[in-house]
Amino acid sequence: MLFLFLFAILTGLGSLVYTRYLVGILKTEEREKVEQWAEATRLLILADSSQNIDFLYSIIETNNTIPVILTDEADSIISSGNFDEIHMPDPLYLRAQLEKIKKKNNPIVIDLGEDHANLIYYKDSIILTQLNYYPYVQMGIIVLFILVAYLAFSSSRKAESNQVWLSMSKETAHQLGTPTSSLAGWVEILQNKFPEVTLTKEIALDVERLEKITERFSRIGSKPVLNYENITAIISRTIAYIKSRTSSKIRFLPGFDDSKAVVVPVNAALFEWVIENVFKNAIDAMEGSGDIRINISETDKNVLIDISDTGKGIPKRAYKKIFNPGYTTKLRGWGLGLSLARRIVEEFHKGRIYVRNSEVEKGSCIRIIMNK
Incomplete structure (x- = not known):
């Protein structure tokens, strides 16, 4: 049982450490993607009519997992992507999301020249967020498994112990039964032959007590x-x-x-x-x-x-x-x-x-x- 517990804990800790490592890598990759998205947006804004902007559009359109909000220097929302489509038309919803995102990651600045800039705020993708919580869910499952295993083991041990005591009590009752019945018979003979002897009454009480004890042992388990x-x-x-x-x-x-x-x-x-x-x-x-x-x-x-x-x-x-x-x-x-x-x-x-x-x-x- 102890080995199972230690193995489960080590498995959980190992999973936690490795998941945190993967989260770090994915987080870096997601920021690099947002930076590419920001650069494509900057070039698109500054492009003239003679430039081919299809490639820039393709970069922007490839981001379909990371929620982003594009704002100007005054924090006015210009555009957004990858949020709940039902609530996106509501400006209050996007404003609330912006305030939350500001606390998550540092914004990426799009330098437009002439002291003008736009800002891109983003938060972790759904996959990255779920990956963050995965090791804790796994630890919870492991702890639940250990608890169930421990309860099952304890119940099994208790049942085994109870069965041993039950068998011993039944056997004790069986072994006491015959000599107790015999004693009761001899006491009755003594009382009939020597009614004047008061000691036989006390012996009869003790035999009666033995019969009660035998009955008690026989009832254990019932x-x-x-x-x-x-x-x-x-x-x-x-x-x-x-x-x-x-x-x-x-x-x-x-x-x-x-x-x-x-x-x-x-x-x-x-x-x-x-x-x-x-x-x-x-x-x-x-x-x-x-x-x-x-x-x-x-x-x-x-x-x-x-x-x-x-x-x-x-x-x-x-x-x-x-x-x-x-x-x-x-x-x-x-x-x-x-x-x-x-x-x-x-x-x-x-x-x-x-x-x-x-x-x-x-x-x-x-x-x-x-x-x-």
């Missing part, structure tokens, strides 16, 4: 079904589950009324995964001790969920990186949690997730925006 559900209930369930499996030094501080329903179109299983991943990252950032605050607010069109922690914070340069696949600050970690969270929120739910604010050694706030 379009999730969104249902209108109470998002406060989903967050409260996730807090209860994570809290029971986390150090008592981690305090969850909900800043919302869980009795108030906030309904949005959501896939509950996938959204729980989002909240879990944000919580787990917050817990890692606090190194096992600190506060996690959860606030929910509403606007006319959105629900805003802010999850704040008292951890080590995120450097500003890493605000976007933390959502990239593979980005992690842990020695043991795949860096997929927040990447999956972003994909679930932004691709599946058409919402947003980002770092709202963060201070190093003070904590961070992750904001999730869901559409109503």
Whole structure:
């Protein structure tokens, strides 16, 4: 890709330089033609009746590409050629063209003797003008080609990467399915044989969680079904589950009324995964001790969920990186949690997730925006 980019740039620059060289040559030739035209005009004016003026007329008539205006010393227009024939009878049109031409090229003086002279003003021919713009048009096409090629290449790489993750998730779901079903069966047997053992209830909850995780992995790559559900209930369930499996030094501080329903179109299983991943990252950032605050607010069109922690914070340069696949600050970690969270929120739910604010050694706030 880099080689293609460099080749295209060098081609464009080479074309630009060579075109400018050709423009310089043609510009010189056109001025020489106008000078010949001017000399023929001068001789024609000064010729007497005994001279053959056919040749002079032929020189004048050969100029059918370069726009010219012949004026006297007072800038009164005597004649013109190679302008728009429709507008040429209009003196205001020719006067406006004359003012424009004066800025383009120096006039050629026709010395008529006795301190009299005419002036020929001219501008570049249409071919020369188009040639001036050609390299820029070519550069634009090259840039457009590079952009299209880059987007196609990026799309191809992304599709390939997505296919790898999709295959891995499907295989993971398949491999988890059988032992999870087996565990569920053994837990049911234990509960029936030893109903007085409370530990079996916790084991049953963990097996149920494994089944949810298996379901999540199996859904990756498929379009999730969104249902209108109470998002406060989903967050409260996730807090209860994570809290029971986390150090008592981690305090969850909900800043919302869980009795108030906030309904949005959501896939509950996938959204729980989002909240879990944000919580787990917050817990890692606090190194096992600190506060996690959860606030929910509403606007006319959105629900805003802010999850704040008292951890080590995120450097500003890493605000976007933390959502990239593979980005992690842990020695043991795949860096997929927040990447999956972003994909679930932004691709599946058409919402947003980002770092709202963060201070190093003070904590961070992750904001999730869901559409109503």
